[in-house]
Amino acid sequence: MEPVIAVIGATGAVGDVFLRVAAERHLKMKELRLLASARSEGKTLMYDGKPITVHEATRANLEGADIVFCSADSSVSKQWGPVVREMGGVMIDDGSAYRMDKNVPLVVPEINGDDLEWHEGIVSIPNCTTTPLVMALHAMRTVAPLKRVTAATYQAVSGTGAAAVRELNAQVEAIGAGRAIPPLEVYSQQIAMNVLPQVDDFADDDYTKEELKMRNETRKILHQEDLKFAATCVRVPVALSHSEAVHVEFDGPAPMEALKAALRVMPGLVLIEDPTQVVTPLQAANSDDAFVARLRVDPTVDHGVVFWCVTDNLRKGAATNAIQIAEELLRRNLVRRPALKR
């Protein structure tokens, strides 16, 4: 089928990348509707070289949409998710609203595309720090079962949204020119020339919501509820690409050569083979791949490794993964499937 596709949040940071990636991948569609909040009504965005007018996200404008991408606040997802489902479409949601809902598949197609089979009109994509990590973990668990994962992140400001990118850029401009930085609007402290060891609000057990999202989403995607997991999520003054320093402990021997072989064949993942070659956020930006580098033995446990991973958080961390889910839904004939239980 050639679906009618709608994008809610088309004017945002992920929306912008979504349009670029969709055009690059020649995502098939018979119509593309770009939706956003009322104040963006009438704006024009380019898709594949052609201008498209943005309209307000309304019930009328969603009518007949087969696949609806949503990248906006949780409240927006909550508002339109049930509407899209009721009208027989599928919403692919970039937000956290539905990720842990037991009736909503949380999908990285290279790992658990099969979970799409039981969708009921809403599919979630993981948090942008979860995606690259689970891709590496999924490859590695073919060698030995995963027992314990700890991670420290280095997250780009674009993960917060376009306003955060503007805030970082404005601070860099002010510092470069020797001026005082403008009043803070997005982060509670200056982010340029600084790092903030808090991403999202604090939640249970003195972990932040971001740290718990990483844990819960990793367990859900890998179907491994007993995976021991703890993270520290940190915002760094980088525009694009999230990085992570990760320790993995296995439940049994995991020879380095076998791990490398597994990572090498993992779709969407690039293993930097030379352990003395690094990969940085700037190098990973604008790529659809998750990069794994600095893979080495963790000598502090019987069976463990340490590695560094970097991914463009707006591409594979968001837009690309969402588009891959759409492609997979179409391939499996899971859009407007008559037998779909609602």
Next chain:
Amino acid sequence: MEPVIAVIGATGAVGDVFLRVAAERHLKMKELRLLASARSEGKTLMYDGKPITVHEATRANLEGADIVFCSADSSVSKQWGPVVREMGGVMIDDGSAYRMDKNVPLVVPEINGDDLEWHEGIVSIPNCTTTPLVMALHAMRTVAPLKRVTAATYQAVSGTGAAAVRELNAQVEAIGAGRAIPPLEVYSQQIAMNVLPQVDDFADDDYTKEELKMRNETRKILHQEDLKFAATCVRVPVALSHSEAVHVEFDGPAPMEALKAALRVMPGLVLIEDPTQVVTPLQAANSDDAFVARLRVDPTVDHGVVFWCVTDNLRKGAATNAIQIAEELLRRNLVRRPALKR
């Protein structure tokens, strides 16, 4: 005694901070000699409001110096260490040249000031990432023995030296003004708006020298050779203050309240009690304290915690620790001690 004090590397990043901290602490001395490489001969630096002329580091200019601070390349430490020792003075070395020498104490005075008793003319201070970490670990091990430590660092460019700070600033200025960044001189990739998962060269087992320094120095200072330790050291676009995300596993129960009590009474360390209050590099800059924040249970092990620590790498990470060692040597009468074995 009122010592004659010489500073080798007085014109460098640490030298600058050394002069400020020494004046703040009213370090007692009867003479202060500022030494550097030949090209700085004749320059003037300020100490406590008074100008002092910089001279070349030569044997003649070191003659009669009781305490010699050295913050320069390893080759410079290696050149002058034996000379200072032979002339009966004590060199306090900020570099890595002597840190793992079994005849050289590696000292954080709040932890192992007693190791100064066996110095033979050279004392080393730890790497700037090691110092805050061992201070936290030393406090915590009074509650339960340490078994395993893993860390991911967020290291400021001033740890590389003054040229690296200039490189970051020049890049920020160029980016802010929309110009191309100047040619790279210090780092192999752009550091502004980026992070580099490599500090120092690669060494054994695919770890960098910086990561192995952290491990080896921590073991030496804590006198615990069997401590399991692995780190990932990362350079971030921050001018001042190193941060670390740390996991500690204990060999036995370590109740959170007991750990907090131990950290509270550790000299030179500030525990941020509220686990939802963060501390950033900008906030820690220009303080002599090591800050520990975000202390929480690590649920992935039987007895463990995760925390965030931040320290001004040029102060407690270098200059302040060196000055505290001088103060401790004087207090213990270990400068030009007749009985000192040479």
